[in-house]
Amino acid sequence: MTTAAIILIVVVALAFDFTNGFHDAANAIATSISTRALTPRVALGMSAILNLIGAAVSTRVAGTVGKGIVAAPQGSRGLALVFAAVIGAIAWNLLTWYFGLPSSSSHALIGGLVGAAVVTKAGFNAVHWSGVIDKVVIPMVISPLVGVAAAFVLMLVILWVFQRAKPGPMNKGFRYLQTLSAAAMSYSHGTQDAQKTMGVITLALVTGGYIHSFRVPAWVIFSAAAAMAAGTYAGGWRIIRTLGRRIIQLDPPRGFAAEATSSAVLLTAAHFGAPVSTTHVITSAVMGAGATRRISAVRWGVAANIVLAWIFTIPGAAVTAALVHLAVMPIAG
Template sequence: MGIALIGLIVIVALALAFDFINGFHDTANAIATSVATKVLTPAQAIAMAAVMNIVGALTGTAVAKTIATDIVPQQYATLELVGAAILSAILWNLYTWWKGLPSSSSHALIFSLVGAGVAAGGWGIIIPKGVTKTLTGLFTSPLLGFVVPILLMALLSWLVLRWLRPRVVTRTFRWAQIFSAAFMAFSHGGNDAQKTMGIITFALSAYAGAAYDHVPLWVILSAATAMGLGTATGGWRIIKTMGFKVVDLKPVDGFVAETSAALIIETASRLGIPVSTTHTISASIMGVGTTKGFKKVKWQVAGRIVTAWFTTIPICIALGWVIHKVILLLGV
């Protein structure tokens, strides 16, 4: 077995480890509101999210192709570059998980790839189109995540809620929220697992010395499985932040937040835009909270979340750059 092949195997293992960590780091995206409203127990919610993450991950590869071809040109792909990007993203994911901060695994990986790419060939090799597409998703998904649930809640109030007794509303939306949580988990798998598919495909092009214009089936299946297994392990620190520390939620609130976020994420997946499921559902929870009044949202906690959003980009670019330089220095 050659050194290059061993390197590729290590990279694939690291990528799947990142996918696994992404699963337990982002479990809260799909289930925090369901747990907070007591519609599902943590065990029930995690099991459902794991299954739906896998199903969602098998539904497309548009985002994977963006990662594999539109951030760093495949002719510049090396195993050192890919390894640096993945290690950087893993370190940031573990740190933010430890701190209980719902940061973006997606943007951690993408901007770690940017940093490693800059270390390898300078800013000139970074493809503006792909970075612009990512930044567009970065800013528009939380904005839509905040606005859409406010509009959806207003529509529900006008069409349904004002005619029903509070007890009936709670009972009805307890059931509806199970489906919205499943939809959220499905959309999460459909967007986030594709990042790992893309980075593995990028590594395959580095190993083969040729461009890959498709995502192999084994890559799709392994990424979907790794994310599902990661989700099944939970991620209680971030679940507590998302579900209990931002705003007091009721089943109808959880339904609106999850449905809004899932629609936005699913649309982005079909367009090949790598968005942050964390950013989107966090903003949706805040949006729902404002329909109860601005004082109902714990803006100090929300501020910590927003800070994590915007520190991810520069920190991961720097981490990716540094780790790439260290790998070359050590001759790994």
């Protein structure tokens, strides 16, 4: 029974990783597609490969998700918790994808873990609240603010440096630079998002008694990275349109500014093991870079809907996961 449950969790977790890939593909390549720096398939292919490489580099974020969010009980009850968390995250991913909203897959998974944990016998004590606040809530608030401010400042610097440049040659040059910034964004996305799935699968292996300490096995790293890359190549066109065109019509310099600042924020967060949202960072950076044209150039109504999706992601996924966990608990025993 335990073996079958772990296999089921691995399959479901990799399915979540796949949905994370097509849901968050927009994070890495939407701006490059909207500015015509890259064709859609070239952008998605490059993003998939660099997601794969980035996912295999480090497991610090995986450790935070697997050890620092909840204390899962051993055995079948712990496996039921992990299963419910992933189902809750998948449900939220599909809902926001349907409406074209770039919400956070990372926070959906974390919300799922918290929601499933609070309906266990330990209740709210099953959640490491200090870890949630320090590693999730604080970075969740700070990272978008840094993204919007850094992109705004970088774009002002670009405008000042190239104030005498002709628009045509300047845009052509920044399209080439966007290839590099999109690559950096894809790599940094891999260092963040695939790590969460690795953490959940490893948590299931620990609670099921298959491994005795939290150390991510090589096969988990490879399978999570591959699932993320496959999902990225599948593409999430609804969200690509929202991020690339509906917030603001970007030009190549602004696309470069948004991608460059976002990748820097994400790589810094990954270094410290903080599971920040790639979606929050790039969306905020797009707003910051776009606002240098004029504040009214940003479609703030669309931005407000995105922020609402951010706010409801953790509680929405938590409620869904809690209901799933309550349904499967009688089976788990």
